[in-house]
Amino acid sequence: MxxxxxxxxxxxxxxxxxxxxxxxxxxxxxxxxxxxxxxxxxxxxxxxxxxxxxxxxxxxxxxxxxxxxxxxxxxxxxxxxxxxxxxxxxxxxxxxxxxxxxxxxxxxxxxxxxxxxxxxxxxxxxxxxxxxxxxxxPAFMGSNPAIVPDGPEKGKQILKEEATLGFNLVQSFNPEQMKKALINEVAPNEIVTSNSRKALLEKPEGILFSEMTLKQQQLLKDLLNVYLNKYNSELATDLRAKVEKAGLSKTYFAWAGSQTPEVGKAHYYRIHNPVLLIEYDNSQNNANHVHTVVRDLTNDFGEDALQAHYQKHPHE
Incomplete structure (x- = not known):
């Protein structure tokens, strides 16, 4: 680079x-x-x-x-x-x-x-x-429309895996698990942390990784990897190691809105653990407009790592 x-x-x-x-x-x-x-x-x-x-x-x-x-x-x-x-x-x-x-x-x-x-x-x-x-x-990717409705590119869906795997996971929950995972019947109109300099959520919500079956845990890991694997292999490996060190057992998956993948039905999910926050929102433009973001809760913009650098190498 x-x-x-x-x-x-x-x-x-x-x-x-x-x-x-x-x-x-x-x-x-x-x-x-x-x-x-x-x-x-x-x-x-x-x-x-x-x-x-x-x-x-x-x-x-x-x-x-x-x-x-x-x-x-x-x-x-x-x-x-x-x-x-x-x-x-x-x-x-x-x-x-x-x-x-x-x-x-x-x-x-x-x-x-x-x-x-x-x-x-x-x-x-x-x-x-x-x-x-x-x-x-921070790393943001969005798409409007989420699915191109007509024209030569009809059906194009840039963030398809992010949507499909999210629905696969939420639809696999039994009623007891769904009570924990569903944090609101209505999806928010935007990613919750927006463009804040530092991503903050009051508390993690949803269903814990440890409360999922092995198959569901694999689905969550697959979904997590969709976001991490957008980076080159070295960066993806570093982020994945950071998440695993913080503990997958401390990772929450939360859902809001419709659990049916249809244009017009707004939905939202997030993956949240002590070091990483991923948000996905599809609610605007008749729920055909996706926003996704990856935030490092400990080190967005490298602030923690750079603070350590300055302590070791003082700058005027």
Whole structure:
């Protein structure tokens, strides 16, 4: 990642580099969101084809092939959404070129630095210290529509596994288990933690991993891996080890809303343990609009790891 980010920055003009780079301590590093809005950074639409290729190489380095294809499809969904919403050709509200690349600090093996790739329905944040990637969250992926209703791409569903495995698990519960898992008959209208700098939930709710059958436990692990395996194998392994060290026995699965997979029936779930929070929400636009997020409850933006770095290596 250090190499591809450095290569990307070296390809930019002076004006582009001013847009793309920020001091590592700048508050902009925590200014993340997943709605269609103007952002800081340099967008794909202002890059040459060669620069775009270098920018996308950052994603390819950090993500698995599966994760990269999902991120790329989310960008491309802007074209489909523009057609669905009947925006005129000159309108740029929905635009696959409005995905912004930002770098915080000077990429180096000695000093902390980070990067962000963000636009509508995509926010990926990475933080590094002393040559190691110390954080890969917050990580947001969404899709509107969740399932393309018509046109040449009819039936396309970018976040299909996230939905299917969630329903497979909730539909496997017996009535007693369902009483624990179902935290509300109505799904929230959004992921609960939204774009907060630090993800906080008052308490874990739902059914514990240890209260599931072996088959259900495997389903939950499969669902967890759908999210972790979006990263490259090294990052996925690190996150999985962190979850396992905290204890799968302390992991909760919670559901809200409809347990029937149909457009128009809003539903929500989350996976929550002491170190990780995953949220999935499909309630907006007649429940055909998905938001998903992965939060590291101990280390979003690498704050804990970076604090330890600064204690060991004081900076002015």
């Amino acid at each position: 250090l190499r591809v980010v450095t290569t990307f920055l070296s390809s930019l003009t002076e004006e582009q580099r001013k847009k793309a780079t920020f001091p590592f301590g700048d508050e902009e590093r925590f200014n993340w969101h997943f709605v269609p809005r103007d952002r800081k950074g340099v967008p794909l639409k202002e890059m040459t084809p060669a620069q775009q290729k270098m920018a996308m190489a950052i994603l390819q380095t950090a993500l698995s092939n599966q994760g990269y294809q999902k991120a790329k499809s989310i960008m491309e969904m802007e074209v489909i959404l523009k057609a669905i919403e009947k925006h005129p050709p000159e309108n740029t509200y929905r635009d696959p070129g409005k995905y912004y690349f930002s770098v915080f600090g000077q990429p180096s093996e000695q000093e902390p630095w980070g990067c962000r790739i963000e636009g509508h329905h995509l926010s990926l944040n990475f933080s590094s210290a002393t040559g190691s990637l110390v954080a890969e969250t």
